[in-house]
Amino acid sequence: MSAPPVADTGLGRGTGDGPAGPVARRVRPPRWxxxxxxxxxxxxxGSVLVGARVVSAADATVPVWSAAGDLAAGTVLEGDDLVAVSVRLDDVAPAYLATSTRPEGRVLSRAVRAGELLPRSVLEEPTGLVQLALPVQAGFAPxxxxxxxxxxxxxxxxxxLGAAGPTGGDxxxxxxxxxxxxxxxRGDGVLTTSASTVQVVVAVPADxxxxxxxxxxxxxxxxVVREPVDGAGTTD
Structure with missing residues (x-):
């Protein structure tokens, strides 16, 4: 008795009983x-590099000294006269005084305004100056x-008292x-009178x-207060 016929599924692998079936291929994505x-x-x-440059540029600031208030030429600097600020100066940074340098005891060669960065060029050594304390009645000081x-x-x-100067002038x-x-x-209370004495210390040449x-x-x-700092010359 003969075997029943078997349906051809087309999946043969070339066993010799029939033609070989199709071979599966890997699907590749388009080249685009x-x-x-x-x-x-x-x-x-690119975004990472640009962001890094922006952050780097924002951090490219240097701490330098700035005037805490208006200071006239001849001021012998103290710590309270200056405040530290961080600014971006790029190539001109060496022209200004960094906070790593302590300027106390140096003398200003010209006036500086409040908030102005302190240039190195305005600092001088205190040669030949002394501080003279003058007693002034409160009513005669602004x-x-x-x-x-x-x-x-x-x-x-x-x-x-009948006091007169060496030249006889009043x-x-x-x-x-x-x-x-x-x-x-100088007192600020209600007991302050024009007879109160104010000590005004000024810097004068020793001689x-x-x-x-x-x-x-x-x-x-x-x-008598002279012209304000804003009106003073600013030539180094």
Whole structure:
């Protein structure tokens, strides 16, 4: 008895009983997907590089000294006169004083304004200057008198004592264009009177100190604030 016929599924592998079936092939994505993938990687890398440059540029600041207030030429710097600020200066950074340098005791060769960055070129060594303390009646010193201002100091005759200057005048300039280094003894309470004494410390050349004291001769003093810092010359 013969075997029943078997249906041909077409899956034969060439066993000799019939023709070989089709071979499965791997499906490959279109080549344009490779191009898009490459462009995407390049865009991501480009974004990372640009972001790194932006962050680096934002951090390219240096800490330098800035004036805490208006300071006249001749001011002997103290720590409270300056504040540290971080700014981007690029190629001009060496022209300004970094916070790694302590400028206390140096003298300003010109006036600087509040908030102005401190150039190295305006600093001088304190050669030949002394600080002279002058007693001034509170009523003869401006209420806003402060450190860093440029002042003139006049000696005035006291009619009650009959004091007069060496030249016999009633008013005499004894200190001109001096810089106030400190003001002390001024009260702000209700008990403050015009008879209260204010100590005004100014910087004068050492060889002129004796002449200033001699010119005062026991007379009363009047302090006059000169032109504000904004009006002072700014030439180095």
């Amino acid at each position: 997907l490779d191009l898009r993938l490459g462009l995407g990687v390049l865009l991501v890398l 209420p806003g008198l402060a450190r860093g201002q440029a002042v003139d100091v006049y000696a005035v005759a006291d009619p009650a 008013v005499e300039l004894v200190v001109g264009a001096a810089t106030v280094q400190a003001v002390s003894g 002129e100190a004796a002449g200033v004291l001699g010119a005062i001769g026991g007379r009363g003093l009047v302090v």
